Amino acid sequence: MGAGRAVAKSAPSAPTPALPREGRAQDHGNDLAPLLQVDGVSLEYRTPERVVRATHRVSFDVHAADRFVLLGPSGCGKSTLLKAVGGFIAPVEGEIRLDGQRVTQPGPDRIVVFQEFDQLPPWKTVKQNVMFPLLASRTLGKKEAAERALHYLDKVGLAKFADVHPHQLSGGMKQRVAIARALAMQPRVLLMDEPFAALDALTRRKMQQELLELWDEVRFTLLFVTHSIEEALVVGNRVALLSPHPGRMRAEVNSHGFSLASSGGAEFQTTAQRIHDMLFEEEHAEAAV
Numbered sequence: 204m205g206a207g208r209a210v211a212k213s214a215p216s217a218p219t220p221a222l223p224r225e226g227r228a229q230d231h232g233n234d235l236a237p238l239l240q241v242d243g244v245s246l247e248y249r250t251p252e253r254v255v256r257a258t259h260r261v262s263f264d265v266h267a268a269d270r271f272v273l274l275g276p277s278g279c280g281k282s283t284l285l286k287a288v289g290g291f292i293a294p295v296e297g298e299i300r301l302d303g304q305r306v307t308q309p310g311p312d313r314i315v316v317f318q319e320f321d322q323l324p325p326w327k328t329v330k331q332n333v334m335f336p337l338l339a340s341r342t343l344g345k346k347e348a349a350e351r352a353l354h355y356l357d358k359v360g361l362a363k364f365a366d367v368h369p370h371q372l373s374g375g376m377k378q379r380v381a382i383a384r385a386l387a388m389q390p391r392v393l394l395m396d397e398p399f400a401a402l403d404a405l406t407r408r409k410m411q412q413e414l415l416e417l418w419d420e421v422r423f424t425l426l427f428v429t430h431s432i433e434e435a436l437v438v439g440n441r442v443a444l445l446s447p448h449p450g451r452m453r454a455e456v457n458s459h460g461f462s463l464a465s466s467g468g469a470e471f472q473t474t475a476q477r478i479h480d481m482l483f484e485e486e487h488a489e490a491a492v
């Protein structure tokens with residue numbers, strides 16, 4: 204991810220032939236059909252003592268090359284939804300479909316980047332970390348996996364660090380490796396669960412900018428979880444607002460006109476305030492009962 208290039212955020216458009224094939228929206232018959240459909244999905248955790256409903260009948264569609272953000276207060280089920288899209292949790296109601304096929308288990312077409320810095324095995328070098336899922340899933344042989352790893356490390360500006368171990372990297376650099384590792388798998392959807400939440404404010408802004416630059420280049424499809432309104436508006440082109448526990452779809456906001464550059468502006472602030480009011484009015488109403 205190169206430094207400081209200004210990126211105008213744009214709504215996803217049909218991929219042009221000039222774009223590299225990798226990670227790009229692929230043609231699957233009907234271009235208008237959503238890539239990912241979350242359809243009336245309720246999710247629960249069952250313990251011997253009780254059942255916790257994390258989301259209630261949540262529906263949304265994600266199209267190829269969308270940067271779709273799930274935004275909501277702590278505990279509204281954002282991470283649980285992401286895990287369900289990842290195939291780690293099955294809905295008790297409703298269905299999740301990728302390319303029209305029901306999601307029933309994890310697969311290399313959906314890769315998750317987490318918040319934690321320790322998601323990289325410390326005994327592997329940076330390059331070995333990026334190669335690992337490619338080899339483990341038998342997607343590529345060793346030589347091709349090494350080439351692809353270097354390609355994506357170059358895209359996140361870390362080619363020079365290919366042979367060092369994760370403990371020699373900063374938190375932001377580790378997150379870049381995790382992003383390179385995910386993109387190297389060329390997933391249909393990249394899932395990110397608060398990937399920048401543990402970073403300091405400056406690094407977080409830088410990573411948001413770099414993620415947008417990377418998207419501009421590769422045009423991957425992103426499902427991104429955050430509880431930061433500002434981050435949602437900067438990173439996303441569409442933002443789904445979830446109500447507090449159990450999470451229900453509250454509204455969807457079109458945010459493709461916003462960027463880091465516009466984050467101090469009046470329109471950005473007005474939209475952020477409107478989202479804040481929508482997210483918290485329900486909580487206030489509940490508290491008043």
Ligand SMILES: Nc1ncnc2c1ncn2[C@@H]1O[C@H](COP(=O)(O)OP(=O)(O)OP(=O)(O)O)[C@@H](O)[C@H]1O
Pocket residue numbers: 248249250255256257275276277278279280281282283284430448
């Ligand atoms: N393993 C679990 N067992 C039981 N309940 C759980 C488990 N994981 C999460 N929950 C509950 O499910 C609900 C949704 O949790 P989830 O982590 O998806 O929320 P979130 O919106 O991602 O929150 P945060 O922003 O704090 O990460 C919460 O009430 C939480 O307590």
